[in-house]
Amino acid sequence: MSADRTAGGKVLAVLAAFSRERPALTLSELARATGMPLSTAHRVVAELREWGALERGPDGRLRIGLRLWALGALAPRGLGLREAALPFMEDLYEVTHQNVQLAVRDDTEVVFVERIAGWDAVPVHTQVGGRFALPPTGVGLVLLAHAPAEVQERVLAGPLQRHTPYTLTDPRLLRQVLAEVRRTGVAVSDRQVTTDAVSVAAPITAGDDVVAALSVVVRGESPAAVRALTPGVRAAARGISRELGRAAAGTWPVDRGKGVSG
Template sequence: MSSVPVSLLGRAFALLSVFTADRPSATLSELSRHSGLPLSTTHRLVRELLAHRALERDRDGRFWIGLRLYELGALSPGALDLRERALPYLEDLVEVTRHNVQLAVRDGLEVVYVERLSAVDAVSILTRMGSRMPLHATGVGLVLLAFAPHDVQEEALAAPLKRFTSRTIATPKALRTALATVRRDGYAISDRQIEPITHSVAAPVRGSSGEVVAAVSVVVPVETATDTVLPAVRACGRAISRAMGWRS
């Protein structure tokens, strides 16, 4: 465990960092244990965070990230601008495909989903808005990593590659090959890497200078042929790119 932060702000962030997609709620003792903060300090900070709506508490005494943090996060200039420009095209993509549509950006070696839309009868998936996944195991992640700076790619290749299913990319050699394929083809297909019942088809979103700033994907049931949605996904990526100021 890393050293406990000294400043009040550092301790508050250590506490909030306990919450993850796999651990969306926690008890007071769990917050103390996972953050490395004394129970008395944790209690004091939790009381302050509750008062400012940064945390919420349910009837069972478990704590959750509060709406105030969600409100502040939504004001991030990059994410806000991207989501606003992308939303009309994401809605069109849902209408065309009738599946799950996702928009994601890279944060370090993880994907952060900044938007997710789903048709009523779309297959159930794990991801949600604000959740994170490793780059190597998702369609959007493969796109973002394939076009990331060289040092980011090498860091990902050197890091442990978490396996979710028997089809998850789990070796540096396989990942290097997959990234080369994405760069050659201009899109990624993640074949049952996260769940054995879904494929993900992803395409890049470029900014005004041509750099890949995000990725868009459609998640479909495994029995759905990926080539039936690939043209629409790629068209959506190009449309959002143009809305972001990119000119081919």
Template sequence: MERDRPVSVAGKVMAILNAFAQGGVRLNLSEICRRAGLPLATGHRLVGELTAGGFLDRLPDGTYRIGTRLWRIGSQAPAVMGLRELALPHMEDLYEATHDNVQLGVLRDDRVLIVERLRGTRSVPVLTQVGQTLPLHTTGVGKVLLAFAAPDVREAILAGELERHAARTITDPADLRRSLDEVRRAGYALTRDEMTLGAASVGAPVRDAAGDVVAAMSLVAGSRGADLRRLLPPLTTAVRALSRDVAAHWHGDPDIFSAERRSGA
């Protein structure tokens, strides 16, 4: 039977790279092999070859992360390149206005793919990296994308396991459903200590010419004493400006930002 055929070398390599798509910027060899479903000896050999080729980086503590060569290849994808080029000027303006962390994400395989990030040097430290994927239910960008996603996408997330990442992560489906309803009504999402302890975020949607949500932008600040609503005016200005640019200048595949773009508003 098809499922009994041995996994090819290419399949094993793809499984290793996909291990990083499941979350976690740095992974040790055991975790990579566990996620990839590979024996340790096989994983060690293939990870070594990927590292030698620049597709993975080995850090001094023995963990691995996606290498710059792989990122350079991936960043040439039209969806990433086009959106980043349009978004960067607006993200830079937003950073100058707030000096907080600025993130841009799109929906990919029921997670948030971070396609660009500017780090606020005077803001709360964040571990998010460009190219990393995050859960939809724990972040400002994720909640925006989930709230405006197709109904079948939302229902699949609500029916699945809502993993706890920090003290205030919403793990009850009914609570998350109410939160997403509020995001659609208000037009923005707020989080506090849901993905990372000490971090809060406010996210807003980026829309195309048809009014569909194709991405989300967020500001991430320290959760202690943070007045997230004061960040809404500059964030709203940035996403509106980016939405105008997307509507005017994006001429690619209308579904390229997200495979799950069917309207769920």
């Protein structure tokens, strides 16, 4: 939001002004949103447009450009991961016709990287690129269970938001659940986000690190709803892990506790 003092910061501030809620902005809106003078915004935007980071539609509004999208596609935790995972997710979807989700952890949040859903599946309010708290979701439980201790502590210490009567908010209980997740290799989220959905998730690994999680979300009112799906999810997750190992060398990062600069 606040206009950076630095030149590069302004470039980033302009980009940061775009969000899921506001994917298209006029120059003036952009200037207001970033708090920078119109002429400054204009100059920065011109540079970004020339490069292809921003595009201007026929309505005159600015949008994220195709080049930036393609660049983002190079993120190993974005499309790289997705590329490896999609065929397995397809299989899972074809069998279940339910929501199939792929997610990674970013600090104390889960970021959804891919989601397949038919029209008949339970409506879930996750979107690709979207974020959510870790504890209530299946994928989040998996990712949290295998996160560095320091991250776990911060999550357990912080306020745990309640979404339904079933949401776990007791740190002690949550700790037990996480241990269970580590022991069994799967996580089940029973109506913790909405009262009509249950999910089962399994970890995806690269080397010794858990780099992502895969889940299936179904309509249901008890863990039994996903029991039959568990083997399928585990198998798919392992398949993806294997595929990742096969991928080109040096493509795989690991997620460390906090993204602070060194």
